[in-house]
Amino acid sequence: MKVAKFGGSSVASAEQIRKVANIIKTDPQRKFIVVSAPGKRFKDDEKITDMLIQLGEAHQRNETIDEYIYPIMKRFNEIVEELNLEGEILENIKNTIYAILERNTTVLEKLDALKAVGEDSSAKILSAYLTLSGIEATYMNPKVAGIIVSNNPGNAKILPESFDKLYELRNTDEVMVIPGFFGYTKEEKLITFSRGGSDITGSIVAAGVKASLYENFTDVDSVYSVNPTFVDNPQEITTLTYKEMRELSYAGFSVFHDEALIPAYKEEIPVCIKNTNNPDAPGTYIVSEKKPSEKCVVGIASDSGFCSIYISKYLMNREVGFGRRLFHILEDEGISFEHAPSGIDDMSVILRENGLPIEKEKRILARIQNELNPDLISIHRNLAMIMIVGEGLVRTIGVAQKATTAISNANVNIEMINQGSSEVSMMFGIKAEDLDKAVKSLYYAFFE
Known part of the structure; x- marks a missing residue:
């Protein structure tokens, strides 16, 4: 049983979502899918999460919000239409946004709920497309899945009781599509992890269901020994330990959120970083231990x-x-x-x-x-x-x-x-x- 997380570039467009569906089809062990919000399609594009934050800030300033909602809905509309999905998904996304803006909650709680719309919508769209493609799939809200977090808006921490609840999901035969980046408090408030937190969700789900492998799909074939902006064609790293990856993430490697490995590390679940655009590439494995004979500096x-x-x-x-x-x-x-x-x-x-x-x-x-x-x-x-x-x-x-x-x-x-x-x-x-x-x-x- 594998958990596969797909980052923002992997769900940025209808074309990318088709690639994700094909990857899921090729391996029946990929039972739990975690998704980010749609990311950039090209260099100067905007991420959906950034657009949602701008909407929240405009609402806080009592500005007219239509000009902020329009590009968000336009982006989702393009994805839904190209995938030939039902229009009710779009209606659901729009209603969710307006309902959040009208709630009588704190500014931080409202912003967290808005930020989560990107991941939540990605999960609903992918789930619907998998079903349309003949794969038994279901959207799984983090509240139902059992992702219980602390009440720290924008910086949630997973609570220990979540893992027992997540383990119960193993009994399903369907592919479960879970939005990343957020969970719910015991009082059922939606709270997000820190930015890039879909990686954290993927690791939490992998630890909870005790997966044999946690695959993290992004837009690079592997982790490189140095940032490619400094050196052309740097060496690829085939195997890393958890400690090495955490140190590299802390010091500027943007492939993996530096907190994300902790749940997988505690359960000793191997992690593989792979490329959505080149899924046959072997990727980089992150493991508990590696052979002492391997290169001292990775x-x-x-x-x-x-x-x-x-x-x-x-x-x-x-x-x-x-x-x-x-x-x-x-x-x-x-x-x-x-x-x-x-x-x-x-x-x-x-x-x-x-x-x-x-x-x-x-x-x-x-x-x-x-x-x-x-x-x-x-x-x-x-x-x-x-x-x-x-x-x-x-x-x-x-x-x-x-x-x-x-x-x-x-x-x-x-x-x-x-x-x-x-x-x-x-x-x-x-x-x-x-x-x-x-x-x-x-x-x-x-x-x-």
Whole structure:
């Protein structure tokens, strides 16, 4: 029994939905199908979810909403007509949108319900098309399926009791089409996961029904060892561990939502990333363990948009509670941190730059100065992080030397190194403008 999740590009048009139906037909084990909202059909196209968010924001501003609803319905109308489906699906989508807008709920709950319309409509359309194509299929609302979540609008967390309810779905003979991205609280409020959360739904369903495989269909043949925007024709990765994929996702690999693997990881369900447009390609498998003989570095990930708070104080290491008080200031100001490399007299806290707006910067610096009395404090912006990832790092000699040499050969200065806190990754901080040449040099050092 397999769970297959199809991303936004896979359901972006009628032509793509036909491909999805053919993929489902070719393997009777694909019993549970999770879908995203229709994504982009071409580079400058709009995603349905973005259009729904714009609608919600316009409604909140008391603007006329017809001009926002029209392009949404036009897009769904094109898909439904090309698939020769009944018009009542369109009527259902339109009525759902207006009903949400008229509800007496909080702004956040209303926006969550609107955002979910994309995935919900995709599931209804695909289910109807599969039935029309001769496949026994049914639309399964997450409430009926048993996807029970916490009451955190836009950032729902799955509750443990969901998995027992999902397991009961195994008894069906039909193909079940489940919309991704959202679930329901115990009070039956619709709440969405964080953006990209259809991956999370797919993983939750796979864990709940104890699938033999979770297939995640997207628009690439596999995961690559580096972002193809940096290097032409990079090597494909055939096998990854869960830990490696999570590290790569965190550091800029957009193939997989970085939270999505957790349910599948806990149940040790293998995951395969495949291409809807080339389903015969083997794809990339994500597994619990792989052979020790395989390459020590599997991928190089990178991301920009970081900054660091640097603090120096003589004998910092002997001052009990220094780190706790520093992090309390950040917590008090509503700021989360990413990394915190430190020495005996120095400490750097790496943050996402958008988490430290300029208007907060002066206040936080003043608090750190007044409450911790450091010798030196400074903030460095426009940083990028490069992460070298591989289960073999911990048992391979010379990886750090090879990496630093490659960065040096690119004439790039290393602002920060973080090694040792993870067994599967090594992180380097550099200036954002040097990212392209540093990544290229690392790729050629490890893969060419």
